[in-house]
Amino acid sequence: xxxxxxxxxxxxxxxxxxxxxxxxxxxxxxxxxxxxxxxxxxxxxxxxxxxxxxxxxxxxxxxxxxxxxxxxxxxxxxxxxxxxxxxxxxxxxxxxxxxxxxxxxxxxxxxxxxxxxxxxxxxxxxxxxxxxxxxxxxxxxxxxxxxxxxxxxxxxxxxxxxxxxxxxxxxxxxxxxxxxxxxxxxxxxxxxxxxxxxxxxxxxxxxxxxxxxxxxxxxxxxxxxxxxxxxxxxxxxxxxxxxxxxxxxxxxxxxxxxxxxxxxxxxxxxxxxxxxxxxxxxxxxxxxxxxxxxxxxxxxxxxxxxxxxxxxxxxxxxxxxxxxxxxxxxxxxxxxxxxxxxxxxxxxxxxxxxxxxxxxxx
Numbered sequence: 001x002x003x004x005x006x007x008x009x010x011x012x013x014x015x016x017x018x019x020x021x022x023x024x025x026x027x028x029x030x031x032x033x034x035x036x037x038x039x040x041x042x043x044x045x046x047x048x049x050x051x052x053x054x055x056x057x058x059x060x061x062x063x064x065x066x067x068x069x070x071x072x073x074x075x076x077x078x079x080x081x082x083x084x085x086x087x088x089x090x091x092x093x094x095x096x097x098x099x100x101x102x103x104x105x106x107x108x109x110x111x112x113x114x115x116x117x118x119x120x121x122x123x124x125x126x127x128x129x130x131x132x133x134x135x136x137x138x139x140x141x142x143x144x145x146x147x148x149x150x151x152x153x154x155x156x157x158x159x160x161x162x163x164x165x166x167x168x169x170x171x172x173x174x175x176x177x178x179x180x181x182x183x184x185x186x187x188x189x190x191x192x193x194x195x196x197x198x199x200x201x202x203x204x205x206x207x208x209x210x211x212x213x214x215x216x217x218x219x220x221x222x223x224x225x226x227x228x229x230x231x232x233x234x235x236x237x238x239x240x241x242x243x244x245x246x247x248x249x250x251x252x253x254x255x256x257x258x259x260x261x262x263x264x265x266x267x268x269x270x271x272x273x274x275x276x277x278x279x280x281x282x283x284x285x286x287x288x289x290x291x292x293x294x295x296x297x298x299x300x301x302x303x304x305x306x307x308x309x310x311x312x313x314x315x316x317x318x319x320x321x322x323x324x325x326x327x328x329x330x331x332x333x334x335x336x337x338x339x340x341x342x343x344x345x346x347x348x349x350x351x352x353x354x355x356x357x358x359x360x361x362x
Contacts, residue, residue, distance in 0.1 A: 020288040032059035037321035055256040065279040124148030131162040134210040150324035163212040164225025183224040190217035194268040216274040244285040251278040255293025302327025312345035
């Protein structure tokens with residue numbers, strides 16, 4: 001997602017200010033996810049022609065590319081500095097950063113289930129808690145009487161990122177200079193893997209972009225951007241601001257329309273790759289490209305605060321934003337309650353564990 005990353009002291013000098021744009025981008029993506037749920041509800045049809053701007057798939061794709069880029073940047077910085085990667089410390093950092101909020105949400109959901117405020121099967125709770133929701137279609141059967149999809153559906157992206165976090169640091173440590181070639185191969189062949197899976201395993205078609213073995217290529221592309229960052233930086237710096245804005249329009253307007261028109265021919269093939277590449281260009285343009293009004297906006301204090309609560313917003317908005325949510329609300333109330341829950345979650349849950357990270361040296 002990745003919603004969960006903040007600037008880390010091990011990043012190279014001079015990059016702190018530039019990473020502020022990515023913090024601002026996180027709240028934009030989290031709000032797009034929230035709005036995408038609202039526009040799916042018929043009662044909110046007043047969004048009208050602007051609904052195309054709120055495509056949750058594009059927002060999550062941005063999170064994935066961002067995850068691969070930022071995490072790889074931290075790992076390669078440590079590898080360059082020490083010659084190795086402290087895997088235990090890395091996994092501890094990820095656990096302290098991601099687990100508290102996600103498990104707090106699961107506990108609240110379980111309490112609501114116990115109070116009969118909603119319905120979900122134990123298997124669905126287990127899939128969310130074990131970061132396997134992205135394999136739910138292969139591990140469980142569909143139950144139309146369960147609200148599990150509405151309650152835990154967003155855990156598919158958290159699961160995919162968690163699986164990446166477990167695999168990539170060790171792979172990078174072992175592969176080293178061969179890592180870029182492996183990533184290029186993954187990005188190139190993953191659409192073909194999805195096509196084969198579509199034909200051979202029809203029961204999993206709804207999760208082709210979610211499962212690790214069929215959907216990790218956007219995160220891999222973000223990691224690849226990091227490995228080629230030094231080479232790409234001077235080229236990105238020479239790009240026209242108008243080209244960056246055109247890329248933004250392609251990502252948020254053209255890509256959703258192409259997916260609607262071509263459906264699986266776009267979303268599970270190389271159309272998905274083009275979307276990820278566009279998200280990568282957005283990220284690189286923000287941190288290395290010419291200064292734009294968009295970059296300035298993302299650096300403003302409200303957007304920076306939004307970036308800090310974006311992970312919690314992504315997790316807690318699911319309580320209110322869908323028609324089958326535990327506490328479904330109208331559009332305005334959903335936004336207000338989601339922001340309030342995210343702010344409370346940041347101060348009550350996230351901050352204490354961030355302090356704990358520093359205390360244990362993670």
